Amino acid sequence: MFDSFILIIELLMLLLALGIATVKTVRQMIRLYQFQCYLLAAIALLTIYASKIQPAWLFVIVLIPIFLAAFIEILLAHATVSGGETGSSVTRSLFYPKAWPQTREQAARIWLQDRPEVRGGAWIIFVNFLLIGGAFVIAGVLQAGAANEASRMQLNSLSKSGYLAVSLSLLLLGIAVMINKEDIISQIIGLLVSEHGMFLVAIRAITTASDRLANLYPTVLAFFVISLFAYTLITLILLIVLLPNLHRTSGHIEVDSQKELRG
């Protein structure tokens, strides 16, 4: 029952990823991504709660998707509007919450003007479904391998297959978003969707590890958590340091404007 419930939430995440891949405005993408973050946080919370060993600090990983959901819009908005500003004023506006509504409004106008073009139109939906199908096939093959050795591995194969298929799908859909959409904000969102796939596997690995391995050496769980935080750190560096400067020098959020280097 519990596994089925988790699986439903995971499939909802997958639907949202499909939505992200097909919607046409940045704002819609951000909204769907934020919703996906909350679902991921719910999965993390439930999975950790249900696992047999629950070190209290393990719950800190729930904070990562919640943090990203809460701040992603302002970070992206800040990166978008900082096109003509100097470095210091950009930083000031980011760390001054009263300026956020204005930043959001300015960014929304730019996002409406520079709508991310989706390459390929209808066939991209077909490709997305193909990617999901491929992910489920790989997971299915693995499940078959696991079922043959079920007694040895003592795996809950249904749940394992579910998380694996959804994780791989999110990973591939994220990459598809990065390739298909023509603006750097969408590339970031695509990267973050892929990151959700990794996060999902990590949550399962952490909780499986806590069941099976915590009696050996629980610090391994801490390393997983650190690795997730390390990944979030990179995302933040992208958003806070690199993106505003890139936007400032090129004057655009479109990928086509970032093709000076070729060959």
Next chain:
Amino acid sequence: MSLLLQEKIRIILVAVVVLAPIIVALAPLAFGRKLKPLCIATVIGSFLTLLASFLLALGGAEKPLQFYFLFNFYIDDLSIFFILLVNLVALFASLYTHNFLSYDSRHNPHHNPAYFHIFFNFFHLTMLIVPMVDNLILLWIAVELTTVVSTLLVRYRGDRPALEAAWKFIIITTTGIIFALLGTLFLTSAITEQTQEILISLPIKAVDPMRWSILAREAIAKTLDPQFIRLSFLFVLIGYGTKAGLAPMHTWLPDGHGEAPSPVSALLSGVMLKSALYAILRFYTITNLSETANGRSNAYTSNLLLIAGVLSLFLATLFILKPNRFKRVLAYHSLEHMGIITLGIGVGTPIALFTALLHALNHALTKALMFLAFGYIQNEYGDRLPQREETLQSGERIQGVLSAMPITGIILLSGGLALVGSPPFNIFMSEFMILWAATQKLKDTNQIMMYAAVIIFLLTITIIFGGLVNHISRLLLDRPPFPPIEPRLSSLVNIAPFALLLALILLFGFVIPQFPVNFPQLLTRSAEIIVNGVVSP
């Protein structure tokens, strides 16, 4: 000397290797933005780490050094080899930082030596941490940290091409690295109840099942779930392969190497790619042990690596033949040589692994020489022809180097010849040995993949030779835009490190030196580790 004392001395040496770059990175606290003291500090720090790593290698590693400080350190011969590699290139790159930053102070409005100095040393540090960690999740974190710090160095110039290159670099490698973490996570899924039972019985106080020194044992590897192990290796190869610049995930390589400051390009190409390769090697051992324990050959890992190697060689050839900026051409040579190294690992015999590691060292030395020498030439031309700054950055308008800077020109020419595998230089030796190892393997196995690899290898290195000669002749020949500036005492001081690098390149072309470090022994033991994993109980 007692074993305990010997171990304590080795721990102190590791501490010097790690702490020197950290302390030196903090030098701006004392010197602010003063260029000279910062550069001297960087050189001293790099020299100290190299000296300590030489001493570490001299001590030999009959038994791997293992200790706990914040995390588990595991330093065997393979680690020592990579530590040496990092430190050798870092020392030469640091010797060149003063020349680069002096030029930068005259031409770059975003000039900030303290920023460059801090991140240069932290980059050095992160690459040293990679071969020292035992835990495979920490290995991922260490590799990822190299991305973060190097991105901040690639964007150093602050202009549009540098920012664009940094953007592409971090986006592509970060996407790739997701696969590497997934691969690492799949490895945890491969741990079975049987594995646990063995882990508990091990005579180790705290068993961390993600430690390489635990997983790379035959007894453990045979209990791991083979499906997940295979999936893990595939994902790790894609993930760390992206960072190692292997095709088809190499697209960040020309931008990153091309736009980074020259000392950073030398580190990126010479060492960072190898750090990712090191991570692949650690997983390669676990996967092969699991495969052989389950009654299979190494065909799975071998074929994947051969495909990656051949594809890299093939794509590198196409791009090297195109007219392009010289630093981008050098970047495509990195793709070529990473392909050759991967192909060598794919062959998989001890002699092939020995040679692949040797090739990694040879490529690191040669590429460091090329990037640093070309950076020096760019700066000298830039100072004399400031109005052509942009085109000089790309290297498009540099010509007549042999006449204007004859000594540096000859060094660049020699480095170029070394890079394409001409005798008597080092790369010729290791390429020839890889080819020999591959043909030996063909005698034993009749794999189509191996035949294809050997044929493509031979074809591409021949074509690439012509490609680079074309690029380098455009730089060296023709009439120079200003009167000769060499030989001069000041230029000789700048050229001395290049001459030393070239001497090393020549030396490795004739012999694999046994002094100051016994390289043949170090390489043999490293290859044994890759094949056998941890042999001791």
